[in-house]
Amino acid sequence: MPPRTLFQKVWDAHVIEQLPGDNALLAIDRIIAIEITTPQPAAEIKERFGDRYFDLSSIVAIIDHVSPAKDTETAVQGQALRTWAKEKGVVFYDIGNNGICHVVTPERGWVEPGITLICGDSHTCTHGAFGAYALGIGSSVQCGAMLAGAIIQKRPKVIRINVSGKLLPSATAKDLALTVIATLGFQGGTGAVLEYHGTAIQALSMEERMTLCNMAIEAGASTGIVEPDETTIEYLRGREAQPKGEAFESKAAHWRTLRADPDAVYDKTIDIDGSAIRTMVSWGTNPGESVSIDARVPDGDAASLEYMGLRAGTPMRGIEIDQAFIGSCTNARISDLRAAAEIFKGRKVSVPTIVTPGSQAVKRQAEREGLHDIFQDAGALWTHSSCGPCLGMSMGVVAPGMRIISSTNRNFRNRMGTGGRVHLATPVVVAASAILGRIATPDELPAEVPA
Amino acid sequence: MIVAGSVIALNQENLDTDQMYPGKYLSLITRKGLGHLLFEAFPRGHELLEKNPGASIFVTGENVGCGSSREHAVWALADWGIRAVIAPSFARIFHENCYSNGVVPVVLTDKAALDECFSAKTLEIDVDDEIIRKDGREIAHFELDPLRKDFILHGGFLEYMNTKVDVVRAWRAAALSSRA
Numbered sequence: 001m002p003p004r005t006l007f008q009k010v011w012d013a014h015v016i017e018q019l020p021g022d023n024a025l026l027a028i029d030r031i032i033a034i035e036i037t038t039p040q041p042a043a044e045i046k047e048r049f050g051d052r053y054f055d056l057s058s059i060v061a062i063i064d065h066v067s068p069a070k071d072t073e074t075a076v077q078g079q080a081l082r083t084w085a086k087e088k089g090v091v092f093y094d095i096g097n098n099g100i101c102h103v104v105t106p107e108r109g110w111v112e113p114g115i116t117l118i119c120g121d122s123h124t125c126t127h128g129a130f131g132a133y134a135l136g137i138g139s140s141v142q143c144g145a146m147l148a149g150a151i152i153q154k155r156p157k158v159i160r161i162n163v164s165g166k167l168l169p170s171a172t173a174k175d176l177a178l179t180v181i182a183t184l185g186f187q188g189g190t191g192a193v194l195e196y197h198g199t200a201i202q203a204l205s206m207e208e209r210m211t212l213c214n215m216a217i218e219a220g221a222s223t224g225i226v227e228p229d230e231t232t233i234e235y236l237r238g239r240e241a242q243p244k245g246e247a248f249e250s251k252a253a254h255w256r257t258l259r260a261d262p263d264a265v266y267d268k269t270i271d272i273d274g275s276a277i278r279t280m281v282s283w284g285t286n287p288g289e290s291v292s293i294d295a296r297v298p299d300g301d302a303a304s305l306e307y308m309g310l311r312a313g314t315p316m317r318g319i320e321i322d323q324a325f326i327g328s329c330t331n332a333r334i335s336d337l338r339a340a341a342e343i344f345k346g347r348k349v350s351v352p353t354i355v356t357p358g359s360q361a362v363k364r365q366a367e368r369e370g371l372h373d374i375f376q377d378a379g380a381l382w383t384h385s386s387c388g389p390c391l392g393m394s395m396g397v398v399a400p401g402m403r404i405i406s407s408t409n410r411n412f413r414n415r416m417g418t419g420g421r422v423h424l425a426t427p428v429v430v431a432a433s434a435i436l437g438r439i440a441t442p443d444e445l446p447a448e449v450p451a
Numbered sequence: 452m453i454v455a456g457s458v459i460a461l462n463q464e465n466l467d468t469d470q471m472y473p474g475k476y477l478s479l480i481t482r483k484g485l486g487h488l489l490f491e492a493f494p495r496g497h498e499l500l501e502k503n504p505g506a507s508i509f510v511t512g513e514n515v516g517c518g519s520s521r522e523h524a525v526w527a528l529a530d531w532g533i534r535a536v537i538a539p540s541f542a543r544i545f546h547e548n549c550y551s552n553g554v555v556p557v558v559l560t561d562k563a564a565l566d567e568c569f570s571a572k573t574l575e576i577d578v579d580d581e582i583i584r585k586d587g588r589e590i591a592h593f594e595l596d597p598l599r600k601d602f603i604l605h606g607g608f609l610e611y612m613n614t615k616v617d618v619v620r621a622w623r624a625a626a627l628s629s630r631a
Contacts, residue, residue, distance in 0.1 A: 016615075016622040021597040025615060027622060037522070039480040049613060054620075066478065073478035080480050122520040122544060136544055138522035139482070140551035144612035149619045152598065152612075186465060187514045190540065220517060222543055286465055286517075303463075391474035391519070412469045412518060414492040 003261030005158045007193045007225050010133045010258070014116050016150060023152050028145045029115040032101050033090070034064040035081040037120025041143030042084050053088065054149035060110050061085035061092045064101040064121075065387045070394045091241075099359025099385035102126040102329035106210065107361055109239025113228035113255040118145055123329050123409065124223070125216040129209035130236075131228035131258050133193075136217060156222045157192040157267035159184070163200035165274035170441075172339075173208035174331055174407070174426040176200070176272075177215035178280035178290040183270060186288030189221030192267065195260065196226050200274030206235040207333040214330045215409055218287040228255045279441055281316050282411045282424040284308060289411070290424065293317055293441060307413055308421050309401070317439055319423070322402040324349070324380075324434035325416075326427050327356030328390040331407035334365050336427040341371040343431035343442050344378040350437040353380040354396045356388045380434070389416050405433045452604055454534045454555055455575040456507030459499050462569055466511050467518035468545060470496060472527045474519070485523060486530035500531065508576065510537045510568045516545020525552045535576050537568050537583070550599040551608050557583065557593045564591035578603060 016025040069075035085092035113131035120142045127134035194216045209226050216224030233252045282290040283297050284304035299312040355375045357363040375382045388395035390408040398404050400419025407430050411422035432442045473492040490496030515538040525548040535555035549556040559565050567590050575584040583591045602608040
């Protein structure tokens with residue numbers, strides 16, 4: 001057999017048969033069913049296919065986007081998922097025990113190396129951090145997978161992203177993600193999987209790998225994927241959905257074999273020097289429109305500049321903001337909150353600031369560590385877990401014209417509220433900016449005020 | 452199958468699904484009757500809809516449908532009356548969602564032909580023969596995925612998946628026994 005990429009090994013292990021037009025029938029191991037995109041396919045299966053499912057044990061249901069309900073529509077939606085999950089007997093995370101599906105699924109151990117996983121949410125690429133083929137899909141494809149245990153796909157191309165060297169202490173996985181997108185372009189990954197390699201990737205924690213893979217879709221890529229290693233195995237050991245003892249060790253032994261062959265051929269290779277990664281911030285209306293925080297607003301797309309209310313040449317540092325948000329499937333895991341808390345400690349925010357943990361488990365851990373006190377002492381609003389304002393659904397959307405610095409993944413027009421202007425950044429940049437009321441890095445902050 | 456009708460042209464790259472269907476309406480659990488929410492938070496798009504009632508073909512720029520996987524965007528387009536989208540490139544999930552809902556996704560990279568589409572009042576898309584005509588004149592060929600084209604012409608993406616259940620079960624059983 002010719003040498004293969006990691007992605008190709010996972011793909012090949014799931015091809016059931018070839019179909020016309022270069023398509024493959026691809027077996028799906030795990031379906032994450034969320035309240036936003038599951039009621040429609042569930043109704044379809046009931047009405048048209050006698051309520052027959054391929055394998056209910058492959059499904060994990062999570063109340064995810066709006067938690068708890070904020071109005072009648074979201075109450076109906078949550079109840080639709082709840083009733084369905086209980087009736088079908090699928091694993092279900094209800095409010096109180098839930099969070100953002102891309103945080104809950106890994107922390108409970110439902111994703112693992114070598115599997116195929118789908119969810120009706122574009123940020124499903126997050127799970128590629130584990131060496132899984134993880135794909136965001138629409139409700140119809142989810143319906144087909146619930147019915148037949150498979151999807152139809154053309155094999156994507158594979159772009160190797162080599163990140164050599166070592167990230168500086170000031171550079172985070174989010175900065176790396178934004179650099180990859182700015183390098184490839186917002187559409188540069190279309191039709192491809194981004195396979196991350198290199199010493200800087202190997203050095204990332206699982207939470208950092210999730211942040212990196214989370215934004216693969218923002219380069220248009222189908223997903224991202226990272227080789228599983230001891231970091232992956234140690235993360236999964238002891239998680240709720242994983243077996244214990246010998247059974248786990250035998251799975252881990254298989255995971256260790258999931259590596260790209262040394263001579264594997266890629267459709268394209270991008271080399272990035274890890275030590276050259278700088279703190280990034282977005283200026284425009286898609287994540288590809290990002291620059292180093294030390295740069296000036298570029299002479300970019302006129303419509304983006306107009307929407308954002310920015311002039312080319314203005315230094316990114318110093319742009320005044322109206323609100324700050326730390327949350328989302330990109331940057332609301334415990335390590336993100338710890339990093340932000342370091343900045344908030346002993347300081348006060350100067351603009352409305354919301355900190356929303358990625359899951360209820362993250363919330364409880366943060367509170368055990370006293371992080372909630374640090375956020376609240378600083379004057380930030382500490383909430384329960386939800387997608388919140390990231391996609392403009394609840395809990396802190398902005399008004400037209402308001403400028404928000406956010407640890408989320410999309411700075412699209414109207415995304416976090418109609419007319420809202422979003423700057424994407426890392427949790428520590430969001431925290432420093434919240435304190436100073438303008439786009440800033442932690443090194444600009446005056447020394448900590450003694451308590 | 453012929454999709455013929457008047458055209459809505461929005462010459463913009465990266466028209467994401469948040470613009471087509473705002474996140475705040477993702478709380479609706481139906482797939483029907485969402486047309487009135489199309490472009491609801493996107494003034495330019497909304498004006499175009501008002502100026503072009505009854506249009507059935509939507510022409511736009513590169514990377515249409517990027518961002519969120521929400522199939523609501525295609526449900527809203529289809530419910531409003533759009534039966535085909537013409538663009539130089541499609542984001543992956545949106546592309547698939549178009550096929551799943553019988554909205555013809557026409558990838559048209561030829562710049563001159565695309566310009567003709569942008570300036571057209573009406574167009575005719577011959578789905579069977581994969582040809583676009585303007586004023587009775589052939590202006591471009593395009594290619595559909597043969598398998599998914601069949602879903603558009605004869606419906607039945609889910610019916611097709613349903614025919615695969617036994618194949619997938621047999622494959623699963625074989626995979627399990629080879630592991631044991």
